Amino acid sequence: MFFKRNLGAKIALLPMIIISLTVFVGCIIYSFVYSLTNSKLIPVFNYVGFDQYERLFKTRKWDVAVENIFIYGIVFTIGCLVIGFLLAVLIDQKIRAESLFRTIFLYPYAMSFVVTGLVWKWVLNPTFGIEHSMHLWGFTWFELDWLVNRDLAIYAVCIAAVWQGAGFVMVLMLAGLRGIDEDIWKSLSIEGIPKWKSYIFVILPMIRPMVITSLVLIAAGVVKVYDLILALTSGGPGYSTTTPAMYVMENFFSRANLGQAFAASIIMFISVVCILAPWAYYEFYFRNREAKV
Amino acid sequence: MISNTIEARGPRPKHLSIGRIGMYCFIVMCALFFLMPLYVMLVTSFKDMDEIRSGNLLYIPKSLSFYAWPKAWGEACTGFVCEGLKPGLVNSLKITIPSVIVSVSLGAINGYALAFWRFKGAYFFFGLCLFGAFIPYQVMVYPLLKIESALGIYSSLPGIILVHTIFGMPILTLIFRNFYASLPIDLFKAARIDGGNFLKIFFYVIIPMSTPITIVAVILQVTGIWNDFLLGLIFAGRDNQPMTVQLNNIVQVDYGVAEYNVDMAATILTSMIPLAVYFVSGRWFVRGIAAGAIKG
Numbered sequence: 181m182f183f184k185r186n187l188g189a190k191i192a193l194l195p196m197i198i199i200s201l202t203v204f205v206g207c208i209i210y211s212f213v214y215s216l217t218n219s220k221l222i223p224v225f226n227y228v229g230f231d232q233y234e235r236l237f238k239t240r241k242w243d244v245a246v247e248n249i250f251i252y253g254i255v256f257t258i259g260c261l262v263i264g265f266l267l268a269v270l271i272d273q274k275i276r277a278e279s280l281f282r283t284i285f286l287y288p289y290a291m292s293f294v295v296t297g298l299v300w301k302w303v304l305n306p307t308f309g310i311e312h313s314m315h316l317w318g319f320t321w322f323e324l325d326w327l328v329n330r331d332l333a334i335y336a337v338c339i340a341a342v343w344q345g346a347g348f349v350m351v352l353m354l355a356g357l358r359g360i361d362e363d364i365w366k367s368l369s370i371e372g373i374p375k376w377k378s379y380i381f382v383i384l385p386m387i388r389p390m391v392i393t394s395l396v397l398i399a400a401g402v403v404k405v406y407d408l409i410l411a412l413t414s415g416g417p418g419y420s421t422t423t424p425a426m427y428v429m430e431n432f433f434s435r436a437n438l439g440q441a442f443a444a445s446i447i448m449f450i451s452v453v454c455i456l457a458p459w460a461y462y463e464f465y466f467r468n469r470e471a472k473v
Numbered sequence: 474m475i476s477n478t479i480e481a482r483g484p485r486p487k488h489l490s491i492g493r494i495g496m497y498c499f500i501v502m503c504a505l506f507f508l509m510p511l512y513v514m515l516v517t518s519f520k521d522m523d524e525i526r527s528g529n530l531l532y533i534p535k536s537l538s539f540y541a542w543p544k545a546w547g548e549a550c551t552g553f554v555c556e557g558l559k560p561g562l563v564n565s566l567k568i569t570i571p572s573v574i575v576s577v578s579l580g581a582i583n584g585y586a587l588a589f590w591r592f593k594g595a596y597f598f599f600g601l602c603l604f605g606a607f608i609p610y611q612v613m614v615y616p617l618l619k620i621e622s623a624l625g626i627y628s629s630l631p632g633i634i635l636v637h638t639i640f641g642m643p644i645l646t647l648i649f650r651n652f653y654a655s656l657p658i659d660l661f662k663a664a665r666i667d668g669g670n671f672l673k674i675f676f677y678v679i680i681p682m683s684t685p686i687t688i689v690a691v692i693l694q695v696t697g698i699w700n701d702f703l704l705g706l707i708f709a710g711r712d713n714q715p716m717t718v719q720l721n722n723i724v725q726v727d728y729g730v731a732e733y734n735v736d737m738a739a740t741i742l743t744s745m746i747p748l749a750v751y752f753v754s755g756r757w758f759v760r761g762i763a764a765g766a767i768k769g
Contacts, residue, residue, distance in 0.1 A: 185592070186590050186592040187671075188586075188590065188670060188671025188672060189586040189589075189590030189591075189592055189595070189671060190592060192582045192583070192585075192586045192590075192671070193583060193586050193587070193595060193598065195579060195583075196579075196583050196598060196599075196602055196642065196646065197598045199602070199605075199639050199642060200598055200601040200602045200604075200605060201601070202620065203605070203613060203616075203617060203620070203639055204601060204602070204604060204605035204608060204613075205601065206616065207608075207612060207613040207616035207617060208608065208612060208613075210616040210619075211612050211613075211615070211616060223619075267500075267503060270496060270499070270500045270503070271500075273493075273496060275496075275497070275500065281500060281504055283752070283755075284504045284507050284508055285503070285504070285507055286751075286758075286759070287507075287511070287748065287751060287752075288507065288510075289751075290696060290744070290747040290748050290750065290751035290758070291700070291744045291747065291748070292699070292700030292701075292702065292717050292743070292744065292747070293700070293702065294700075294702050294717045294720060294721050294743070295700075295717075295720070295740050295743055295744045298720070298721075298724050298736065298740050299510040299511075299513070299514055299737075299740060300510065302513065302514075302517065302733060302736070302737065303509070303510055303513055303530070305733075308525060308526065308530060308733065309530055310530060310531075312529070312530060313529045313530045313531050316529050317529075343506075343507065343510070347507070351759050400607065403609055404609050404610065404611075406611075406702075406703055407702040407703060407717075410702075410721070411721055411724075411725075414725065424611075425609065425611050428611040429611065429614075429703075432614070432615055433707075438615070441615070442615070444611075445609070445611045445612040445615075446612065448609045448611055448612065449608060449609060449612045452607055452608070452609055453607070456607050460607075
């Protein structure tokens with residue numbers, strides 16, 4: 181009797197249930213279990229406790245990867261939010277050819293990370309790229325050797341990523357700005373408050389949900405950055421632009437060091453959860469409860 | 474939630490003040506910065522190598538050279554094979570079309586079952602499924618590879634289609650469920666009273682009403698799957714490598730003289746489809762990416 185009720189729905193949801201359990205939950209358990217072993221080329225269950233994690237935190241390359249992801253995360257997030265908000269405000273000024281500008285700012289988002297990386301690799305090429313153009317124009321002091329500079333290469337990655345992602349933030353923010361009541365603008369102008377002040381102190385707090393959504397969506401993408409860096413710098417020069425995702429993939433597929441890869445991937449997973457859990461809690465639990473009251 | 478209220482209200486200011494001229498200058502500068510890489514790609518692909526070496530990156534070509542395009546399309550080398558991007562395009566189509574059909578259908582059925590046929594525990598699994606959207610791919614690729622090997626479909630077309638279906642499922646299920654939950658429940662009740670069962674109601678009542686959300690889902694999946702690199706690299710196998718992987722192989726080739734014009738032509742060819750989707754679909758694209766931003 182129990183199984184017969186809603187039988188159609190139960191059968192229909194079977195793939196979802198199986199995938200959720202085997203892939204989403206199963207893979208995490210699998211990765212965690214094997215991160216406690218010293219598996220090399222093939223996964224073998226040879227328990228070594230948290231040795232892999234200890235080794236991970238002692239590895240210089242992992243330190244560099246973590247440092248890079250912090251730099252990238254901060255620069256990319258702030259860059260996208262600031263430029264995205266600025267563009268949204270500009271577009272919101274009842275300008276001419278608005279849809280043309282919107283199209284221009286958003287098109288990079290349609291490109292793949294690989295394409296983005298390769299294009300910027302060419303533009304920033306120290307021999308033939310922008311630097312060369314500036315030299316030809318007579319600015320011989322101009323230097324733009326970021327891609328071959330160990331300390332600056334990660335910022336080149338940030339520029340490419342902001343170029344790709346800022347338009348998306350603009351769209352989200354613009355939706356927020358267009359939702360602001362016209363009366364608020366009227367009263368602000370009656371009060372004689374300058375426009376830039378109104379935007380920063382009144383409007384920005386009012387579109388907070390959009391800001392938070394953008395922030396979370398961008399931050400969630402930070403940990404995963406892989407293709408972009410692979411195409412732009414291949415992790416170099418040296419390993420100066422390597423990231424946790426690259427570290428994991430390298431240990432899986434080219435260094436045959438499965439235990440390390442599993443341990444690193446579990447750390448990645450934990451950090452994503454730490455970023456997203458507060459937001460998910462707010463979005464799905466808190467909001468739902470608010471809606472019911 | 475995006476784009477409903479996106480139109481500007483009220484008339485434009487009549488007079489151009491100094492401030493507004495400054496603003497226009499600034500926004501045009503920003504637009505030029507955003508357009509610059511696309512422009513550089515285009516002009517570079519029409520230059521010959523001599524001009525690339527001696528000339529200015531930002532100038533239009535002195536003489537149009539059509540050397541790069543046919544080479545990128547049919548002759549450029551990836552490793553030892555010199556067939557250009559053509560096989561990559563075919564592979565990407567072979568991967569994208571079935572993956573989009575399978576994943577969108579699965580998302581629609583899941584969303585429908587969750588919105589109208591709730592049973593005990595269904596939402597627990599829905600929660601698990603959504604949770605899957607936030608797990609980094611790196612945690613799942615290796616175990617998934619093992620699962621696919623056990624099923625005998627690793628490194629094959631069905632293998633990569635299954636992977637795209639799995640990773641597309643959370644977000645597609647979510648957007649279809651939200652869309653169906655916003656439909657009037659009376660409609661469903663009426664169909665029930667008329668004797669409709671699970672499948673009948675889905676095919677005769679729900680599917681005809683699903684056009685808008687299906688467009689969003691298809692755009693989301695087409696651009697997402699076309700632009701994917703990592704999953705194609707690992708799961709598609711040597712014979713089915715998608716365009717993005719082949720592009721990377723062509724450009725990052727270790728030996729021989731780098732031909733930047735061929736590289737740029739190849740880059741444009743690879744981004745053709747998503748750009749076309751973007752320019753044609755416009756506002757739908759915005760809804761699609763906004764819905765899909767939390768994906769893997």
